[in-house]
Amino acid sequence: MEVFLFLSSGLFLGWSLGANDAANVFGTAVGTRMVAFRTAALVCSVFIVLGAVVSGAGAAHTLGRLGAVDALAGSFTVALSAALTTYVMTRLRIPVSTSQAIVGAIIGWNFYTAAVTDRGSLTRIVVTWVACPLLAAAIAVALVLALDAATNRLKPHLLVLDAWTRLGLLAVGAFGSYSLGANNIANVMGVFLPDNPFRDIELFGVTISGGQLLFALGGVAIGVGVFTYSERVMRTVGTGLLRLSPQAALVVVMAQSVTLFLFASEGLEHFLASRGLPTFPLVPVSSSQAVIGAIVGIGVLKGGRGIRYGVLREISLGWAATPVLAGAASFLLLFVVENVFDQRVNRDLTYRIDAAVVAELEARGVADEGLATLHGRVRTNATRLQHDLRQATRLTDEEILEVIGTARLGDWLVDAAVAERELGGGWFDAAQLQAVRSLAGRRYDRSWRLRRDLAAASAAWRPLPPAAVNRIHNKELETKLAYLEQVFLVDERTESPVGSQAPVGRAGSAAATPE
Amino acid sequence: MPLFKSSQALAQQIDEFLDTVAEGCLVFRDGVHAYLDGDRERFGERLATINALEHRADDLSKAVETHLYRHSLIPEHRGDVLGLLETTDTVIDTAKTSLFQFSVERPAVPGEFAAGFARLVDASCEAAQAVVVGARTFFRDPPGVKDHLYKVTHYEREADGISDTLKRRVFDSGLDLAHKIHLRYFALSIEKLSDRAKEVGDRLAIYAIKRST
Numbered sequence: 119m120e121v122f123l124f125l126s127s128g129l130f131l132g133w134s135l136g137a138n139d140a141a142n143v144f145g146t147a148v149g150t151r152m153v154a155f156r157t158a159a160l161v162c163s164v165f166i167v168l169g170a171v172v173s174g175a176g177a178a179h180t181l182g183r184l185g186a187v188d189a190l191a192g193s194f195t196v197a198l199s200a201a202l203t204t205y206v207m208t209r210l211r212i213p214v215s216t217s218q219a220i221v222g223a224i225i226g227w228n229f230y231t232a233a234v235t236d237r238g239s240l241t242r243i244v245v246t247w248v249a250c251p252l253l254a255a256a257i258a259v260a261l262v263l264a265l266d267a268a269t270n271r272l273k274p275h276l277l278v279l280d281a282w283t284r285l286g287l288l289a290v291g292a293f294g295s296y297s298l299g300a301n302n303i304a305n306v307m308g309v310f311l312p313d314n315p316f317r318d319i320e321l322f323g324v325t326i327s328g329g330q331l332l333f334a335l336g337g338v339a340i341g342v343g344v345f346t347y348s349e350r351v352m353r354t355v356g357t358g359l360l361r362l363s364p365q366a367a368l369v370v371v372m373a374q375s376v377t378l379f380l381f382a383s384e385g386l387e388h389f390l391a392s393r394g395l396p397t398f399p400l401v402p403v404s405s406s407q408a409v410i411g412a413i414v415g416i417g418v419l420k421g422g423r424g425i426r427y428g429v430l431r432e433i434s435l436g437w438a439a440t441p442v443l444a445g446a447a448s449f450l451l452l453f454v455v456e457n458v459f460d461q462r463v464n465r466d467l468t469y470r471i472d473a474a475v476v477a478e479l480e481a482r483g484v485a486d487e488g489l490a491t492l493h494g495r496v497r498t499n500a501t502r503l504q505h506d507l508r509q510a511t512r513l514t515d516e517e518i519l520e521v522i523g524t525a526r527l528g529d530w531l532v533d534a535a536v537a538e539r540e541l542g543g544g545w546f547d548a549a550q551l552q553a554v555r556s557l558a559g560r561r562y563d564r565s566w567r568l569r570r571d572l573a574a575a576s577a578a579w580r581p582l583p584p585a586a587v588n589r590i591h592n593k594e595l596e597t598k599l600a601y602l603e604q605v606f607l608v609d610e611r612t613e614s615p616v617g618s619q620a621p622v623g624r625a626g627s628a629a630a631t632p633e
Numbered sequence: 634m635p636l637f638k639s640s641q642a643l644a645q646q647i648d649e650f651l652d653t654v655a656e657g658c659l660v661f662r663d664g665v666h667a668y669l670d671g672d673r674e675r676f677g678e679r680l681a682t683i684n685a686l687e688h689r690a691d692d693l694s695k696a697v698e699t700h701l702y703r704h705s706l707i708p709e710h711r712g713d714v715l716g717l718l719e720t721t722d723t724v725i726d727t728a729k730t731s732l733f734q735f736s737v738e739r740p741a742v743p744g745e746f747a748a749g750f751a752r753l754v755d756a757s758c759e760a761a762q763a764v765v766v767g768a769r770t771f772f773r774d775p776p777g778v779k780d781h782l783y784k785v786t787h788y789e790r791e792a793d794g795i796s797d798t799l800k801r802r803v804f805d806s807g808l809d810l811a812h813k814i815h816l817r818y819f820a821l822s823i824e825k826l827s828d829r830a831k832e833v834g835d836r837l838a839i840y841a842i843k844r845s846t
Contacts, residue, residue: 150709151705151709152708154705270774273774274773275640275644275772276644276707276710276714276772276773276844277640277641277643277644277706277707277772278637278640278641278644280640280707281637281639363709364709
């Protein structure tokens with residue numbers, strides 16, 4: 119039952135997320151006194167749990183961003199670090215992005231375990247700080263002008279306008295809470311799915327899966343965070359930065375939703391691309407940054423005099439400090455957990471570049487004569503390998519990451535029993551399942567060999583040409599392949615596939631969107 | 634939806650309150666005219682009517698206040714709206730008090746001053762009517778409020794001027810001092826209505842600016 123101990127950090131992360139992120143959806147409503155805090159907390163909690171259970175379970179296979187962390191004690195520590203950082207920021211009444219705290223903590227894990235950090239994730243964080251507030255501010259300004267024009271034209275009674283605004287704040291808040299639960303539950307609980315202590319239960323004739331129960335528990339933790347501790351950050355968002363009118367409060371939450379919908383929705387991109395329409399560029403966005411951007415946008419439109427620049431400075435510093443603090447905390451705590459509590463915080467990964475790897479890379483268009491100089495040696499340190507590749511080759515950072523992934527050694531066994539148990543439920547289609555069954559009993563030392571055989575066995579396992587219209591399909595395929603690799607990976611201690619030890623998440627699918 | 638029903642019911646109550654105040658001012662004007670014409674029966678009817686209207690306005694004002702607080706409506710403008718209703722209520726209070734003073738003290742208005750008093754009550758009532766329209770506009774079109782407030786200022790000044798002329802004429806006349814002072818008191822009492830309207834107008838101007846920004 120050590121999993122319950124490990125679960126505690128996930129629950130703490132959920133609590134912190136609720137305490138901080140609820141301000142993004144209900145901060146302006148509560149700050150302007152349009153919605154009472156208790157009402158906001160109740161609606162927010164109910165919809166977070168619903169989002170977590172109904173839509174969040176589908177995204178379980180991605181195991182969230184923490185999925186990169188491959189040992190339970192490591193996940194525990196990373197989640198704990200992110201939660202502690204978010205908690206500190208919440209104490210300081212600063213709205214921050216929990217996702218960025220998690221990414222920062224994972225980077226800390228990468229440093230500690232000498233895993234390779236994708237530079238893209240660092241770039242994404244910085245881009246989010248700049249691009250997201252600017253986009254949200256522009257959208258908020260457009261919405262304010264449109265709302266003013268509509269109000270001047272329709273001239274609604276003050277009380278009717280008040281009622282509509284209140285309803286709008288509740289509706290957008292409920293929708294935002296649902297998305298918050300659906301998109302973040304994987305961060306909070308996804309990593310614990312392989313060790314899920316819950317089993318499927320039958321309730322009034324409806325089967326609730328163990329995964330859904332786990333996610334409901336995470337949703338409740340988020341809800342408790344909303345009820346017990348979110349009011350402080352809500353006040354900062356609602357009144358600390360700028361005195362907002364109720365209509366401006368509505369514009370802020372609408373601008374946040376529109377920003378996330380237009381610039382982070384792969385579904386919208388697919389919809390537009392499949393009809394031959396131009397698409398919006400997908401940029402990393404976060405609701406925390408969007409809300410602040412929208413408020414500042416409205417402040418600037420009103421002449422900029424009402425903005426409390428001191429608060430804005432604190433918030434901006436909080437954004438920059440969050441991933442750094444989370445990374446540092448993660449690094450330190452991992453040291454303590456590994457050396458004081460004697461817990462394994464990562465799997466031992468090995469890498470070897472040989473002729474087969476070079477041939478595979480050449481087939482993908484990644485070639486460099488310097489690769490030959492690195493042949494043969496088995497390495498246990500990805501960072502060292504990355505360093506050597508930088509010295510010996512002229513490959514780009516992205517290509518180096520591909521080399522490292524391809525050079526990874528492992529032991530994958532396509533186990534028929536595991537396949538039957540873990541791949542049912544409708545997520546995998548019949549052709550995909552048939553292809554997996556056809557490989558039963560085979561063993562692989564490289565994951566790309568497994569992928570190659572699957573692609574050869576069925577077109578259902580082949581990615582479509584890279585294009586906006588195919589992005590969702592390819593991402594879904596990649597998620598399924600990563601899931602297979604996880605399920606069929608042989609644990610060196612038990613010498614059986616990971617999937618045969620404990621139930622992994624149920625099947626389903628959902629495209630993960632930003633928090 | 635209960636939220637909209639409740640808001641619409643409240644909006645209707647506010648409208649009814651403003652209707653009551655406006656009607657009270659008209660009744661006041663007619664009551665003073667009836668008094669000046671010596672029509673005691675019509676005067677008595679107007680007195681009873683304004684008394685009922687003033688009570689009704691009080692009840693509506695209280696009901697709106699309770700509803701606004703109980704349901705936490707319009708948090709940003711609640712104080713302004715309650716202040717507006719409260720000061721608007723003083724307009725009908727002033728009209729009622731003035732008409733009651735006529736009934737209690739029965740001032741003898743010589744024929745040569747009757748037209749002056751009639752013009753004074755007309756100007757004061759116009760100021761009160763204009764401010765009620767302004768208050769109504771505040772709820773739907775804050776920028777439009779100023780279009781009514783200039784009328785309030787205009788009629789208040791006109792009432793000031795009429796009152797000033799009337800008082801000078803009274804004190805230049807051969808009436809005894811007690812009578813002169815009595816008539817001055819009633820001129821001031823009628824003029825007070827326009828002063829109240831101006832006070833409401835001044836507040837309204839600020840509330841409208843707050844709502845427009």
